[in-house]
Amino acid sequence: MKILLKLVSIAGLILTILPSIGVFYEVISQDENKYFMLIGTLLWFGPKIIFKAK
Amino acid sequence: MLLEKLSAHLEEVKEYEREPVPASRWRGFKSFLGMYAGEHTAGTEFVIGPLFVAHGAGAMDLILGLLLGNFLAVLSWAFICAPIAVRERVTLYYLLEKICGKHLTNAYNLVNALMFCFLAGSMIAVSATAIGIPFNIPLAKLTDWLPSGLPWIIIVVLVGAVTTFVATLGYDKVEKFSTIAAPWMILVFLAAAIAVLPELGVKNWGDFFQVAQDKIWTGKPLAGQSKFTFWHILFFAWFCNMAMHIGMADLSILRYAKKWTAGFASAGGMYVGHYIAWLASGILYALFLQQSNENLEFAPGPVAYSAAGITGALCVIIAGWTTANPTIYRAGLALQAIMPKAKTWKITLIVGSITTLAACFPALVMQLLDFVALYGLILMPMGAIIFIDYWLFPRIGLQSNLAAVKNLTFNVAALITWLGSLLACYLIAKTTGLEIFFLGLPGWFLAALIYIFSSYAYQKKWSK
Numbered sequence: 089m090k091i092l093l094k095l096v097s098i099a100g101l102i103l104t105i106l107p108s109i110g111v112f113y114e115v116i117s118q119d120e121n122k123y124f125m126l127i128g129t130l131l132w133f134g135p136k137i138i139f140k141a142k
Numbered sequence: 143m144l145l146e147k148l149s150a151h152l153e154e155v156k157e158y159e160r161e162p163v164p165a166s167r168w169r170g171f172k173s174f175l176g177m178y179a180g181e182h183t184a185g186t187e188f189v190i191g192p193l194f195v196a197h198g199a200g201a202m203d204l205i206l207g208l209l210l211g212n213f214l215a216v217l218s219w220a221f222i223c224a225p226i227a228v229r230e231r232v233t234l235y236y237l238l239e240k241i242c243g244k245h246l247t248n249a250y251n252l253v254n255a256l257m258f259c260f261l262a263g264s265m266i267a268v269s270a271t272a273i274g275i276p277f278n279i280p281l282a283k284l285t286d287w288l289p290s291g292l293p294w295i296i297i298v299v300l301v302g303a304v305t306t307f308v309a310t311l312g313y314d315k316v317e318k319f320s321t322i323a324a325p326w327m328i329l330v331f332l333a334a335a336i337a338v339l340p341e342l343g344v345k346n347w348g349d350f351f352q353v354a355q356d357k358i359w360t361g362k363p364l365a366g367q368s369k370f371t372f373w374h375i376l377f378f379a380w381f382c383n384m385a386m387h388i389g390m391a392d393l394s395i396l397r398y399a400k401k402w403t404a405g406f407a408s409a410g411g412m413y414v415g416h417y418i419a420w421l422a423s424g425i426l427y428a429l430f431l432q433q434s435n436e437n438l439e440f441a442p443g444p445v446a447y448s449a450a451g452i453t454g455a456l457c458v459i460i461a462g463w464t465t466a467n468p469t470i471y472r473a474g475l476a477l478q479a480i481m482p483k484a485k486t487w488k489i490t491l492i493v494g495s496i497t498t499l500a501a502c503f504p505a506l507v508m509q510l511l512d513f514v515a516l517y518g519l520i521l522m523p524m525g526a527i528i529f530i531d532y533w534l535f536p537r538i539g540l541q542s543n544l545a546a547v548k549n550l551t552f553n554v555a556a557l558i559t560w561l562g563s564l565l566a567c568y569l570i571a572k573t574t575g576l577e578i579f580f581l582g583l584p585g586w587f588l589a590a591l592i593y594i595f596s597s598y599a600y601q602k603k604w605s606k
Contacts, residue, residue, distance in 0.1 A: 105336075111336070121333075122451030126453050132326050
């Protein structure tokens with residue numbers, strides 16, 4: 089479970105930074121990037137908060 | 143229950159306050175690398191990067207100035223602060239007490255607490271710019287000193303009240319949250335900047351420097367702002383944490399290091415927070431200026447929101463809050479050292495109120511560069527006193543740790559040094575027109591000289 093939550097957290101960080109490179113290379117739009125960043129944020133903080141709560 | 147928790151925490155904080163840190167608690171280089179990177183990627187970065195743009199820094203001046211200035215800051219941590227920290231392994235306050243006496247250390251604590259209040263106030267104001275987004279409140283301009291209106295004051299007071307309340311409940315959870323948020327914040331800074339580059343005209347990486355010169359760091363200051371040269375940037379980057387390195391405040395942190403080389407770990411903070419984050423926030427502000435036709439409104443919240451959406455606004459709130467909260471807490475601790483019998487939560491409440499009042503005035507944010515420089519300059523002479531007292535006095539026949547040895551509550555030579563060097567810096571600025579960013583270097587040497595000569599005179603009465 090812990091490993092899964094760690095993987096989700098890492099995915100959150102990747103989702104925060106990677107789409108911006110997609111915007112730079114015109115693969116995705118700025119609006120899509122903002123959504124991805126928000127999902128990345130939730131994925132990063134969510135498991136961390138669950139970890140701390142436990 | 144909550145107060146009990148807080149009291150328990152305070153007891154924990156007091157651990158090793160008056161004794162050297164034991165070897166079992168020493169930490170390696172890596173833990174300092176992460177700590178410095180987290181501590182120096184904070185709410186202030188959302189203000190400092192844009193202010194360089196506002197002050198008309200040139201692209202090459204900024205890139206090289208920050209590179210060298212941060213390098214000098216790292217050397218200052220490694221060669222000035224860290225060696226004493228790992229030899230003595232006591233807090234700055236304890237060492238100051240041994241050299242300067244209890245009363246002078248209290249005066250230092252009072253000034254330190256006040257400076258912390260203003261710093262925390264600027265961060266509350268930064269968070270408030272993001273929280274105010276849904277309410278579309280009028281925000282302050284770069285040249286404003288007074289609050290922009292009642293809605294702004296209401297939001298600042300609310301943010302200040304929540305921050306103060308959390309600070310009275312303790313520091314542990316906020317510190318843990320800051321540690322979690324740090325890597326995310328760095329990536330949000332970076333991602334937001336990369337994503338807006340095409341809007342500024344960067345179509346491939348090869349275009350970056352040309353666009354940086356033409357549209358971001360153009361070398362032309364905004365209306366009402368002074369011009370920043372390479373030297374301003376170099377000295378600002380070197381001395382913006384002057385209180386921590388040559389001012390020795392980080393003795394309290396680096397005393398936990400296994401080796402003095404942990405001072406080099408400050409590079410983590412300098413090159414992530416004070417390089418990447420400053421450049422990134424400058425890029426965001428340049429786009430804001432372009433889109434708003436050089437509107438002088440200065441609001442980190444809306445700037446981050448327009449570049450990174452809700453995540454950007456969240457980043458500003460979290461960055462501001464995670465900086466303001468421990469700063470209020472530290473200010474409370476500094477005051478508690480003066481009034482040890484007063485309840486901690488009452489002191490934190492007083493500190494929070496002063497901080498919130500200060501946050502209502504946008505001048506604190508708009509003049510942050512000057513304030514940060516002043517903060518370092520005021521506290522720096524104590525660092526020079528410690529350095530000379532530790533390294534030079536045993537070699538020239540003067541007594542180190544005079545207050546502890548002679549049981550003094552007030553070392554007059556240290557007081558003369560503190561006030562004398564600040565007066566000398568003021569006179570230098572007044573007569574030569576030298577700006578505050580450049581005063582730290584001559585100020586440190588002046589403080590060292592004044593301390594040597596005043597100590598020769600002051601210690602004579604014991605040698606007779």
